[in-house]
Amino acid sequence: MVPQHGILLAMGLISDHFGPLVAKVCDCLLRHGALQLPEIVRRLKLPPGQVKNSLLVLIQHNCVQAFSSTRGVTLYLAIFDNVLHRLRFSKFISVIRADIPESEALIEGLLQNGRLTFDQLVGRTISKVPEGTIRPAREEIRMNFNRLVYARYVERCPKPEPSFDPLGDEQPTSARRRVLKTAEEVLSLEQKVFNTATLSGLERFSEIPYSMEDASKTNDCPHNAVVGAKRKHGAFEVDEELNSTIAETEVLWRVNFEKFIFCLKKKVCCCYHSYYG
Incomplete structure (x- = not known):
């Protein structure tokens, strides 16, 4: 299990x-470890509504992953590493400030809110612009956002409740062995649930498709030019518009912690080699 000092920090x-x-x-x-909602309520002696709302907050901020067992029971598993990543949010922002500075406000929004749709990010970004300053066009925000997705700093959220059997991969063992799990086994369960919930690479980092409607709203693209560029939509163009709408209004996005940790480790290695090299 997670060590006592780790739990206290979390x-x-x-x-x-x-x-x-x-x-x-x-x-x-x-x-x-992974528990059902009634079990959490029983252990904490709290109203079910309060426990459920707390779980929703933790899921929203990527600290808990829900999954369904093969028996159709929903369990909730805390993601310890994601809780600790909250200590590194300022460092994550510094990574973006150095790499893609124009996308800093977008990353900040995801770090503060956990999971957001692109529409919500656009609204937040525009609301943060000081009065008297030119507001960024939606297409400009989309381009900056896609830069984050392309660089894998941002990903589509995992499956909300994947099906997974915690005991499915285990060999038959004694009851005592199942109760006294080692830390490696607990981490393995967390990793297995994470892998089951994670989308495929192509879907996970799929950018928001180009939208002609967005292009017509940009400041540097005259309206007449956009109208002149439009053609009668075929099936492909209609599908692209639909995919763009879904990606912007329905898909939830979050920060990809793996990418940021990789960048921080790489920075440490570079500093080490430059100092001792």
């Missing part, structure tokens, strides 16, 4: 960011 972070009630739910999952 609980401090969750309590500071979301309050003591959400921290209690996260603490329960970190200490006891």
Whole structure:
């Protein structure tokens, strides 16, 4: 299981960011592993509604992953690493500031809100522009966002509740062996659930398709030129418009922690070699 000092650190972070009630739910999952909602309610002696709302907050901020067992039961698993990543948010922003500075506001929005649609990101980005300043066009925001997706700093959210059997890959063991799981086995369960929920690489990092409607709203593209460029839509063009609409209004996006950790590790290695080289 997660070591005691790790749980205390995680609980401090969750309590500071979301309050003591959400921290209690996260603490329960970190200490006891994947649990059903009724089991969490029983252990914490809290109203089911409060526990459910706390789980929704943790899922929204990528700290908990729900999954369904083969028996149709929904379980909730705390993602310990994702909780600790909250300590590194300022470093993640510094990575973007150095690599894709025009997309900093978008990353900041995802870090603060956990999961957002592109439409929500556009609204947030525009609302942050000071009065008297030219607001960025939607197409400009989309281009900056796609740069993040292309560089794999941002990904489409995983499956909300994948089907997975925690005992499916285990060999028959004694009851004592199943109860006394090692830390490696617990981490393996977390990794298996993560892998099951993760989308395929092509879908996970699929950019928002180009939209002619967005292009007509850009400041540097005259309206007449856009109208002149339009043609009668065939089936392919209609599908592209539909895909773009879905990607912007329905698909949830989040920060890809793996990419940021890779960048930070790479930076440390470069500093080490430059110092000792």
